[in-house]
Amino acid sequence: MKSVETKYLEARDSLFEGLSKLNRREFMKVAGAAAGAALAQGILPPHSFTPVRVANAATGGDEAFRFAYISDSHLYTKDVNDRFVRGLMRAVDDVNRMDPQPDFVLYGGDLAQLGRPEELETGAQILKDLKAPVRMMVGEHDWYFDLGEKWRSLFGADNYSFEHKGVHFVTLNSVVEADFWTAKGLTPAERMQTVAGLDNGSQSSFTVGDANRAWLAKDLEGVKDSTPLVVFSHSPLYKLYKKWNFWTDDAEEVQKILKRFDTVTVIHGHTHQLLTNRIGNISFHGMLSTAWPWPYAPQGLPEMTIQMSRPDPFNPNDGCGDGQVAVHADGMVDKIYDLWNRNPVTVSRTYMKSNGKEDRAPKPLLASY
């Protein structure tokens, strides 16, 4: 049996082989057909050929710096599943091709699928190819096999902060679940398997937890209200849909700690989709996955969200991707979703500041069912 990728690569090879044999008249025919196909999809040629420049132009003039993100690769080892491994490698290539290079790359969590040491090592090895420095965040798929032991030995603390060009960055472990495994006598592998099922209702809800919240409050003690603050968390730090853990159970308490700051941005993983929210002074942005897109939750979708088009199941990379965050002098950010196989979508700071009234990105062509 041939996989989709194999069939695609074979088709591409035969196309290239055919192209090399074309005379001029036949070449014009092929080129015309390609342009026709592009028009039929409603893509204007200048946009489709220079997607990154379009994104740059949309972000305005006072951009201070930019960082890239890669998230939710869900790696098995390469011998088990080559597709997810290739997804992460493609994202690394994307980021390495950015010119100028981002100041750093955020990895948004769920590097592994079942938290096995060899999965995390595979991911660490691929991420070493990134030219820019990497900031790691932990996800539940990295954590619940050995409760973070291997992850911490590879990447260090799961809660940490740093300053960059006047912005205070905080990375939080927000996937702390109350112990549901001891009473049931689950093995580490069974515990991990339970957490790995998004719709598996026998697990607990995500929290930041008392210890991590105390750490956050202490970390922010010396930071002025006027300092722009960017928080990285794997789960969205608000309550969207509990059943799939698109949710943080102590979100209100975390938001209370962040309330005094003028400008706060939360960048989160876990949801594998375009997702935008704004609560008071806090802007929330989701990240894309390099492995698969999630459907939108059946309820609770924030009004600010510009939904991504329904992913095409026949294209294994559709709805996946990576992205960038352009931080401006005022601390607000433009969130850029670099979707593979689709034009990039920018959720601009103007859109966020105006509570969705200005600079809205185009609506999706195909909405969710």
Place this chain on the structure above:
Amino acid sequence: MRVRVIRAGALLALSALAGFWLLRGTRSADAASARGSESAEVTLCDGETKVPLAADAPKTPEAGQKIADELMRKWREKNPDRDWEAEERTHHTIAPAADNSDLVGATQGGTYGEITARDVATWKTESERFVVAGSKVFHSGAELGSTIGVSCDMCHPDAANTHPETYPKYQVQLGRVVLLRDMINWCIEHPVRAQPLAADDPRMRALEAYIYAQRKGTPLNYGKR
């Protein structure tokens, strides 16, 4: 010893009836006790599980209960998956089957007699059990035969975005009209990377049952893009 003979056809009935003696003396046991010989054994109604019976064993209810317990223990050991339905329900939400209790007392023209509460309960239990079996396949790469550790729920939690109500429809990527099962097989071959299932494969039937059940309440709208 007095042995109560119950011929239970379905093994599943065993766990419900665990309190009763489900013993059947084998021909050799009957013959042995008649002759007072030393070799005898008691066989469970599955025809496989056995415990030896000493000829001088006391013929008391307590001794009989002990044999029954030992047979049950052995059967449970051989069938670790016996609570699969309850187990699956603790992990995944199953949309409930329709409640037909308003039909209790009605008749169906005489052919089947009056509908009883037990009829209604059986319809619901059996329908939901079929769906629970589907949930098990849907959530297991191993059951699907995935060669890359992928299961349906990894893209479709709670069967979201499977939109069974839109089939049959013209699937542009395939250039033909497809049924839900065709799309299930497409996913099994490609994202899941397993062998496609025959239309009457029990796993395919169970998957269809689960996917339709989860979309309960959505109006059918075949052909919807």
